[in-house]
Amino acid sequence: MGFSSEYNNKLMSAMDAVSMVHPGDWVDYGAFCCAPEYLDAALAMRQDELWDVKVRALAFPGVAAVAKVAPESGCFVYNSWHFSSGERKSHDRGSCHFIPFVYHEGPSHYRQNLHCDVCMVRTAPMDSFGNFNFGIANSFQRAIIENARKVIVEVNENIPRCLGGAEESVHISEVDVVVESDNKALLTLPDSAVTAVDKAIATHIVQQIPDGACIQLGIGGMPNAVGKLIARSELKNLGVHTEMLADSYLEMFEAGKITNSEKAMDRGKMVYSFALGSQRLYDFLDNNPACASYAVDYTNGLFNIAANDRVVSINNALEVDLYGQVSSESAGFRHITGTGGQFDFAYGAYHSKGGQSFICLSSTTRDPAGNLVSRIKPVFDPGTVVTLPRSITQYVVTEFGMVSLKGKSTWERAEALISIAHPDFRDDLVREAEGMRIWCAANRNDEVLHMVGACA
Template identity: 35%
Template structure:
């Protein structure tokens, strides 16, 4: 019996060693996910069967935003519970639905590492059950290329395979290609409702070890009615800062939508951005967005992920006008700056009277992440034609009436964009142009676009901080 057990144990370790050798060989072959690997075909299995390779202490890398695979996430949780796993690490960028594996009762099984958070994983991070990695979106791929993160499994959502053996990652690429290249196992969730996109979203079926079929609705974000404040901010930006022929970068939400809604008289606009949403469709159909003056992907929209309504996904399904790229490309400052009149429109939570902006924290609490804000603010400032505009736009007050332009950032707040990064700040009360100004002049500009109810107290606080009155001269 002892000999039998020893033999069985030796055979088990031999098989496991051979599996690891095979995985290492495969990792070395995965130079590019779009490369067909001769003689390889994925196995179609259940989510639980695909995730049975997981062991305690492993790292799982998951596709971001609307590309997050729901059936695989559920299967991962079931395997973790059934096999009594512990300390399984999960890297994801931004969640649009609350992942069950982040619930408090599973905190001993899974621990998330996120480089950008949403309202759905914010609580777990701020309560200590998950971790936040502060970093620029442009550098996310370095986590894998430098072996800082070494995933056992990469899992993502893909379209059904086409006649040439290719799947599409659909609405999200970001850094998942780098993750795939260094993973032991690559698992895909095949969803026929996923919009098929082209570019870096292309992946060959031979790159997968397992595929799981699951038809499900995509996470969608429907545009909300714009407030009067957002409309006014949009008008300030569109009328004064966006020129004909400009290349635009914008995020998601009321202010970007308000800006785009005010651009229906503009000509030859281009889109090179990390992401965009529904607001671009009307401008494409109206002929305002042509992309013909861009120097990168001339004639095409460029993004690393997209998110929007069902109409939005339908519009970009099989639409070659959109080229998906990795985030180290879309967010590369030099690539950004090579386009004409780059106009980068971002937002922040609060900004102090010298121009320091907190965008990822509320005091000591993590709120979101760096994302591409600094990438694009700097890329716009470095525009080769000298006509770039780095913009931060925000309402002058919070929902509680507190000023978002403040003497000092809240205690413990992180500075997302430094005062050197910020050139233009826009509220519903106007535009502050800060580049080249002293702190005294910056305070004067920013106070002039603060809510009138807060200007007097801001002037007093500015005098106490700067030891002189704010002045335009």
């Protein structure tokens, strides 16, 4: 079975491919490392002849060329489902807009709510069966392609072939145009620095993880610290069902901690939707049958998460207020990232048999003036986005301890959270809680307050 003739008939230059975009179109990019950087640069070169072209992306690696075009020109309107560092900078300049959503609903938006004129996605080279693999960024690419009027694939030889799972590729028969790119190297992430605070938080969490747990880790130094501790622990027969696969999973796998042998779903497989990390991680995923790439409505589907026993979900936060609301997306009106799958896994893990959801943050940070401020706050600043409502939050962890908020009244929550705040801020938080009427006679003296930091 040969598809080379069809491939060659659909092959064209990047500039010819982007000529398919017309004024007023909606253009969707592939996600993360499968964003079409080569086609993006070509599309931006048409800025003098296009107007009102709306682009949707998801964590573009760096700053998209179309987002560099002056927004006041009216040529491009750039939008993102989840900010990368480059998109955060574009947002600060007024050239990027955020699309609020919870990650598992991404495919349904394209199947129910949205319209796409042109889809552009970076893929692995076509295989002998005519398939272009989405590589390390499955996400909701299939749903976009099924919705799109025109489909353009940007072939990059550095994209690993990530086996499914499901919905991990597009066939040549579904593609309108093939563009062979400059084969730019994929974005890699340096090993996240692990601080003493990260280690302290990780220690609290790892002590709670049972053998046979199914692990989901977010991105950053603290989840990386958890992975390193697990790799050196006595834990065994761990499983993986996650949205993001990072180097910490590779470290745990190589240490023999991950076997996926006790999972109820996809036994024997590490299930994920996208990967971000080192080149070594990408090489590990290439043609590896121990790993399964799925669309995000599968990995982050609430019932799918809960179907595995002992799911342990570990995610970062920016701030937590005394009601137990979690903000992981913005600082006031400055948008930083997105909801991602934090809600999905916090909810799904809690409903797993023996499952646990951990929200982690250092007790303090520095404000723009360099002043030390508490990350446990009475209330959020105006504009701050709530990622987890107070009814969803289970465990909150800082370097000073871990508390459970499930089933607790407002005064119990305030007491628990203040007990794991930095000691320098606890008295002020008590006074604020009193003014908020979530501190009462049942809240005991300071000696008891300082004892509450153990897991409730």
